[in-house]
Amino acid sequence: METSSSASSQAEAFVIGIDYGSDSVRAVLVNAHTGVEVAQAVHPYARWKEQRYCNATKNQFRQHPLDHIEGLEATVRRVAQNVPAEQIVGLAVDTTGSTPGPVDEHGVALALKPGFEENPNAMFVLWKDHTALPEAAEINQKARTWGGEDFTQFEGGIYSSEWFWAKIAHVVREDEAVATAAYSWMEHCDWLTLLLTGGELATFKRSRCAAGHKAMWHENWGGLPSEEFLTLLEPKLAGLRERLFEETYTADQVAGTLSEEWAQRLGLTTKTVVAVGSFDAHAGAVAGEIEAYSMVKVMGTSTCDIVVAPMDEVGGKLVPGICGQVDGSVIPGMLGLEAGQSAVGDLLAWFRGVIEWPLRTLLPQSSALTKEQQDALREEMSDKLFIELTKAAEAVNPEESAVLALDWVNGRRTPDANQALKGAIMNLTMGTSAPQIFRALVESICYGSKQIVERFEQEGIAIKQVIGLGGVAKKSGFMMQTLADVLNRPIKVAESDQAPALGSAMYAAVAAGIHPDVVTAQKAMGNGFAETYTPNPERVADYQRRYEQYQAFGQYVEQATQQHAGEVAETELVDQA
Template structure:
């Protein structure tokens, strides 16, 4: 039997489901949403009646913060499972302390979202190899973060190989397989490291492993894999009866022979339960074993739910990168395949609806890159000053660095709009969509001796907004109309300058969601649904959603200038793609 599993096994039902109408008849119940980001993990406790956040805690990954297991020059970004485990325990315990014993006693469920595709090699028990003796400090035995681009060759090989088959196994992921995804990363690790290859029994996404950990899983074959990660990154599709056949992978490289048999066939939507809290984790967290653990998903997908996504409204989670989510009634988009996006998967966002994903590989990362360039003297030279102490130098560097982007934004907003000012291309970490290619590079043109920091920053911001427009244009061109924009995440809430430019360039209003933790809140909504508090996640969205507190409207006078600059942005992108892409 194959396919998405929709009904929860009765053995996992916490209690009979209730509807939105009778939720007021019961006392307050609480759920925990856990959001694993690139730099940190955050947990929140939420009241299921009204979505009120009663506790929040964040944990910055210590090994990641030290730069361990990473080599930015080689686009290698790995994270240790101990960072994830320590952060999980620390944030939940901190939240429970804040909430008090009454709220802790009312915890019904925990759900988790993570970055992705962020997979790891595991043994037959589902244990990441990095937790086993001999592999503790081996980067290839750790989680391969979403932004790791070491597998560009393998992704290119998959794209070329797919053309040899009568069935297009890339049709549901936009027609192009990315180095950021599941199979490319697996093949790279197997080719790169003999010891890991011999010890690797299976390959697991971060969002599937955390629920497995919390439920005390002992066999990776029992892991409940989410349709979100499986469909968008691992080529799972109902049309294929599961994953592509072993022949597809083994003929690509013999190292992949037999892997499909050790992966999965069934997938589950995130409104379902992965199991109950294990005795070990119940003791560690001080929670009862009756707590339901929901099926995991990627951050942007749960974030779209936390941000109250609507059909045909592009939900933009804007952080280090962007993930853009769109949902549509499945019957309305049946037979349409949008080229060059990160996939379209039934039930990956809202069960019963088609979920379509796009995004940009660098968004906030592009601003941080420019900030780091400007702060180089502060970080490298100030501590050598003979005029101030080392402690003062560090404090001054930190204070000044924190003020760079706000001040750049203020001054950049005052620069008159012109069709001839500096122009940038936002592919500083490659291009995610439309048409994935991690070989592409960013660019800045039109520089002169008058090009100061605010002008260059403005061009970089503009380029990220142009990249967002390219995504909207692709959806519209492929017959899936974008009728509205919803902004979420740190950039959306913190930068009116960037959001106003986004509205002007898109020539569409953009609503900003009130919640500062839409991903964690979305996880909490799914937790409430998995526990039976609500019958469907749409009811949880209506009851627990926080609404919108800002809306940016486009300036019609700027539309023709931005249209001309966007035309030049596309020309620049074509030039860069034709003249600078090289095989690695």
């Protein structure tokens, strides 16, 4: 898919932002001075669409690097053809995270090498892969008891199965061939940046954003966790630390320039600057014009909540139960704090899948319709389902529906990461309808968001405004209005349809020297806001009551989960007696 508009004859400098999401990659070409979009292109991952290398029952979600390479070439070539190649001065990549993958001594992904092409353990372990629950529990237990530095302290105090070290430990334990062949490991955003620049692995500039939030990197202990701690966690990690990195770099820094190979493959030049990589949510927050004490909610399959604050005002304060606080992870010179929810769009898509089961399963068995008619009917019903379900759910009076849900179908990211938790629904009766359940799911997402806002403010980080961006924020007025009512705060929705890609373009513009810093780039290239949702005062009190019920429901489910599956719960505390 591609859209474009004519480029201004006065705009001689352009940048490309490349955003790797869970399902597809998109590239945007924008004017480096004004942020005006010239073209965009989207490419779905072919293998991922077929769910190859995935096993949902095991929470295994892997992506083949060929999906990423094919998408890179397809999208960038399409947008780059709209202006002269020499006018494209920079590009930058953002990706999901933590999405690490094993590489050889040259930074080549193992899945691209003979013998590993079909091995899921040699591929990128997607952010929502939760196969590393036991390893995350071990990291948390050992960090508290090993007698040295608690390396989780700047990660919210709880390490998640979604993150770098837990995933690596899981893979090397499970797969001896990968453990032996993997010279090093790279976050997805780093690997793609190295691929484009063709630099040396040993001197490559790794992302501060990725390392600080997911790999327990911090200046206080000289970078990554110590060799002693890592080998205590898993002996097969011995020696890996020295083959990784010590220094990290903010996303406005120059990682290199396009290699001859990739300049040719993309239709660009070797003078094109490539910025250091970042995560999608953090880049999106930049495009959402984040400023001190704003919370930008990047709302897609999951939600990442990004906050920035002046370093001197936060001081040594640690916010427990979030996804880390990192100097410069969003805007250089400011502290970046991250939280979020593991299932937002994914939660609603799950419910749609439940309702669509007859269409997928029984319709193909019908003898009354041809296959072409079956396919057309299934597509028509699927397209209409979300629209009609949303309309009906919006019409439900929350005061008359007692259905209550927990949004933990993919575990809980924050507050207090615990990916072993499960979703739940209560107060079902013979009169409960699909729209009532759908509304309860939407409300549960909003209540989960309220818990995150409260955690920040309880720990002394004020939230002065809330900004929504991403597919859910742009497409679901019902969700955004409910969120405004639950939070009892106005919510601004960013104008850009491709905010993470635009944020990466802003980073690229700074790296290329068009703007002196990220804040200046934001002001020059920002697209502003599409609309603002204001709380409905008639709904606020009722939602507060239901929020308290949600909290009680969550406490019950969490206690039950710990009782029956405490050995894998990421918040398990070791008996230190």
